[in-house]
Amino acid sequence: MSGNKEEEDPRINGIKTKIRVVPDFPKKGIMFQDITTVLLDPKAFKDTIDLFVERYRDKNISVVAGIEARGFLFGPPIALAIGAKFVPLRKPKKLPGETIFEEYELEYGNDRLEMHVGAVEAGDRALVVDDLIATGGTLCAAINLLERVGAEVVECACVIELPELQGRQRLKGKPLCMLVEYR
Amino acid sequence: MFAVENGLQGDPRLQTISDAIRVIPHFPKTGIMFQDITTLLLDPVAFKHVVDIFVDRYKHMNISLVAGVEARGFIFGPPIALAIGAKFVPLRKPGKLPGRVISEEYELEYGNDRLEMSMEAVKTHERALVIDDLVATGGTLSASINLLERAGAEVVECACVVGLPKFKGECRLKGKPLYVLVEPSQLD
Numbered sequence: 392m393s394g395n396k397e398e399e400d401p402r403i404n405g406i407k408t409k410i411r412v413v414p415d416f417p418k419k420g421i422m423f424q425d426i427t428t429v430l431l432d433p434k435a436f437k438d439t440i441d442l443f444v445e446r447y448r449d450k451n452i453s454v455v456a457g458i459e460a461r462g463f464l465f466g467p468p469i470a471l472a473i474g475a476k477f478v479p480l481r482k483p484k485k486l487p488g489e490t491i492f493e494e495y496e497l498e499y500g501n502d503r504l505e506m507h508v509g510a511v512e513a514g515d516r517a518l519v520v521d522d523l524i525a526t527g528g529t530l531c532a533a534i535n536l537l538e539r540v541g542a543e544v545v546e547c548a549c550v551i552e553l554p555e556l557q558g559r560q561r562l563k564g565k566p567l568c569m570l571v572e573y574r
Numbered sequence: 575m576f577a578v579e580n581g582l583q584g585d586p587r588l589q590t591i592s593d594a595i596r597v598i599p600h601f602p603k604t605g606i607m608f609q610d611i612t613t614l615l616l617d618p619v620a621f622k623h624v625v626d627i628f629v630d631r632y633k634h635m636n637i638s639l640v641a642g643v644e645a646r647g648f649i650f651g652p653p654i655a656l657a658i659g660a661k662f663v664p665l666r667k668p669g670k671l672p673g674r675v676i677s678e679e680y681e682l683e684y685g686n687d688r689l690e691m692s693m694e695a696v697k698t699h700e701r702a703l704v705i706d707d708l709v710a711t712g713g714t715l716s717a718s719i720n721l722l723e724r725a726g727a728e729v730v731e732c733a734c735v736v737g738l739p740k741f742k743g744e745c746r747l748k749g750k751p752l753y754v755l756v757e758p759s760q761l762d
């Protein structure tokens with residue numbers, strides 16, 4: 392799936408054509424990759440999930456971690472299909488129980504990602520899911536959270552990659568699987 | 575209406591679901607017994623039961639659109655939408671959705687908040703289901719119903735995993751039926 396054009400699954404083009412690019416959102420200069428239009432097409436949405444499920448179902452993944460909020464759209468269907476638990480990684484103060492956090496950099500300032508203590512255990516094999524990888528900062532924070540509790544991050548999975556931002560290099564050596572590149 | 579009142583009395587899946595929900599006292603503030611569904615998501619069997627029960631109910635109701643309220647509605651809505659072949663529409667906090675949106679204000683305990691939906695999400699006369707994890711005051715669900723109706727959809731039902739006991743029986747929200755799986759869990 393990721394960058395191997397000769398073997399590209401025919402479903403991928405169908406997904407790509409459903410992604411809506413919105414210029415200057417949330418601010419000027421950004422070409423926003425809107426996946427909500429993929430969700431409006433039941434076949435494209437199903438194909439997206441199926442492609443990931445086919446890849447991960449025999450990899451003994453015990454936990455799928457989804458990054459708030461768009462990771463929540465793709466992570467749970469994958470988790471359900473492969474029989475893994477789903478763990479939401481959230482902005483600060485949303486999770487009600489005891490949490491651990493990891494800070495990461497934004498363009499201006501920092502933000503934090505939180506995970507419930509006890510949700511992921513040492514020895515869990517984890518998949519991290521988000522809709523898109525840009526700089527990789529959020530995914531890196533997610534990998535750190537999972538590794539701190541002793542999980543092994545097997546792979547990161549995103550629908551879209553913005554390769555020019557080189558997020559792939561920020562994943563602590565973990566592989567990335569993506570469906571669609573946007574240059 | 576609760577699942578037990580509508581054909582699922584004695585269904586062991588409901589107890590499994592209820593047992594999997596964790597109660598966190600005094601979150602986000604004193605007096606609130608927060609119903610934490612993240613522990614349900616850690617139990618693939620219980621999570622699947624939730625989806626299966628909703629899918630069984632809705633798969634023959636000709637639902638073409640499932641709308642889920644940010645953020646926990648994003649967890650339950652998509653699996654249901656995928657299984658019944660419907661589209662999924664996220665209802666979001668202000669400023670998150672790109673493109674043209676319509677917005678609806680609703681009341682919080684102190685002040686107001688706003689829910690937004692993409693104008694491209696709905697074709698007129700679609701039959702819609704609204705999903706959230708929990709219904710308390712019904713404010714968020716009512717705002718969701720308003721958004722969908724303003725866009726021309728027909729809201730068939732609202733569905734939640736957890737609901738306060740006041741939603742038993744024929745209780746409706748803005749005239750729409752409400753379907754709830756379990757009452758709030760208690761602290762052990």
